[in-house]
Amino acid sequence: MDRPQQGFGGKKVGLGGDVKNRPLFIAQIGAITDRMNLITETDALARFCAEQTSADFIAVDTEFLRDQTYWPKLCLVQIAGPTSVAAIDPLAPGIDLNPLYDLMQDPNLLKVFHAGRQDLEIFFHATAKVPAPIFDTQVAAMVCGFGDSASYESLVSKLAKAAVDKSSRFTDWAYRPLTERQLIYALDDVIHLRTVYVKLQEQLEQTGRATWLEGDMAVLSDPAIYRLDPTESWRRVKLRNPKPRTLAALQAIAAWREVEAQKRDIPRGRILRDEALIELATHMPTTAAQLSRTRGLPGGFADGKWGAAVLEAIERVTAMPQDALPKPEVQPESPGNLGSTVELLKVLLKYKAEKNGVAAKLLATTDELERIAAGQERLSGWRQELFGADAEALRDGKLMLGLERGRVKIHPVG
Numbered sequence: 001m002d003r004p005q006q007g008f009g010g011k012k013v014g015l016g017g018d019v020k021n022r023p024l025f026i027a028q029i030g031a032i033t034d035r036m037n038l039i040t041e042t043d044a045l046a047r048f049c050a051e052q053t054s055a056d057f058i059a060v061d062t063e064f065l066r067d068q069t070y071w072p073k074l075c076l077v078q079i080a081g082p083t084s085v086a087a088i089d090p091l092a093p094g095i096d097l098n099p100l101y102d103l104m105q106d107p108n109l110l111k112v113f114h115a116g117r118q119d120l121e122i123f124f125h126a127t128a129k130v131p132a133p134i135f136d137t138q139v140a141a142m143v144c145g146f147g148d149s150a151s152y153e154s155l156v157s158k159l160a161k162a163a164v165d166k167s168s169r170f171t172d173w174a175y176r177p178l179t180e181r182q183l184i185y186a187l188d189d190v191i192h193l194r195t196v197y198v199k200l201q202e203q204l205e206q207t208g209r210a211t212w213l214e215g216d217m218a219v220l221s222d223p224a225i226y227r228l229d230p231t232e233s234w235r236r237v238k239l240r241n242p243k244p245r246t247l248a249a250l251q252a253i254a255a256w257r258e259v260e261a262q263k264r265d266i267p268r269g270r271i272l273r274d275e276a277l278i279e280l281a282t283h284m285p286t287t288a289a290q291l292s293r294t295r296g297l298p299g300g301f302a303d304g305k306w307g308a309a310v311l312e313a314i315e316r317v318t319a320m321p322q323d324a325l326p327k328p329e330v331q332p333e334s335p336g337n338l339g340s341t342v343e344l345l346k347v348l349l350k351y352k353a354e355k356n357g358v359a360a361k362l363l364a365t366t367d368e369l370e371r372i373a374a375g376q377e378r379l380s381g382w383r384q385e386l387f388g389a390d391a392e393a394l395r396d397g398k399l400m401l402g403l404e405r406g407r408v409k410i411h412p413v414g
Contacts, residue, residue, distance in 0.1 A: 040092035075173035080190035145357030230258035244325035
């Protein structure tokens with residue numbers, strides 16, 4: 001039976017659906033909540049956030065749109081504490097999100113996300129600070145042997161013994177009013193995330209692997225990865241072996257595109273697609289007539305302000321002296337037979353990952369394998385202990401791989 005409840009923001013939200021068949025969250029961490037709260041007012045938000053400060057952790061998720069904008073448009077923030085759950089409406093008229101932002105910076109409160117990089121980016125863009133401290137259940141799941149990219153649905157199924165309704169995944173989160181189905185979908189994510197976190201934390205403590213997450217959490221907490229520097233935006237574009245002046249043109253035009261996209265808050269591809277950017281950097285037209293013949297430009301681009309800005313950027317690059325041009329990054333030379341060595345290291349990696357119940361890509365990426373094979377990389381910490389040392393020994397001929405009854409075995413040489 002539907003039971004409308006009074007939310008923090010003064011809105012009644014019914015539970016909807018067949019409640020008796022909905023999975024229950026049995027709280028090892030607190031009482032079962034029977035309210036769904038849609039917060040639309042600053043005072044209500046402040047009260048809810050104050051309640052969470054006594055908790056050890058909260059589960060956090062966001063809903064946002066970014067297909068029509070450069071900056072992600074935050075549409076909903078869901079938070080589950082030990083005994084209460086709420087959806088916060090950032091689009092509610094007059095709401096001040098500072099209590100939420102303060103909560104995200106509480107040094108005594110752990111913020112739990114799943115695959116949280118985009119969520120963290122949103123908070124960083126709003127406050128210039130990354131929420132801290134944090135815990136990412138996707139990374140933890142890799143440490144606990146749930147595969148390379150454990151989905152939220154699979155973790156909820158295995159650890160919370162529940163099913164996630166994803167029917168509202170592609171909904172328009174900016175449209176108001178939000179429906180009961182949307183709120184159920186949104187709040188289910190953080191309700192189950194509490195259980196997923198608790199179960200993963202138990203496994204980490206039992207296996208002594210809690211410290212294995214520290215490096216990855218430090219990376220996710222680094223503000224540098226969320227800063228969108230226009231001068232570095234050219235790195236998104238794949239251009240093989242560019243000449244110095246071509247690279248300079250790519251850098252200049254890509255930076256202009258990024259600044260323009262940020263200023264207008266539209267996707268960079270709406271200004272100039274990567275394919276057209278490469279064409280411009282490669283051929284460097286110097287007149288509007290030449291510019292108009294470039295493939296992939298939007299209609300009217302060549303004769304408008306954008307075309308003039310691109311021609312000006314190309315003119316600056318053309319005038320640069322040779323010694324001022326950027327030097328293309330040169331990959332270090334690798335010894336011969338590198339491909340075979342990398343393939344052997346991949347076999348060892350798979351063996352070590354399966355034996356130790358940890359995701360292979362958390363031990364080493366393909367790029368790291370290539371650098372290990374070339375003698376240009378050394379892993380550190382638990383990754384070196386678990387895999388790196390044997391990888392180096394295999395590369396140096398001090399270890400060999402074999403098969404015994406169809407199973408990979410490693411043997412020391414000599």
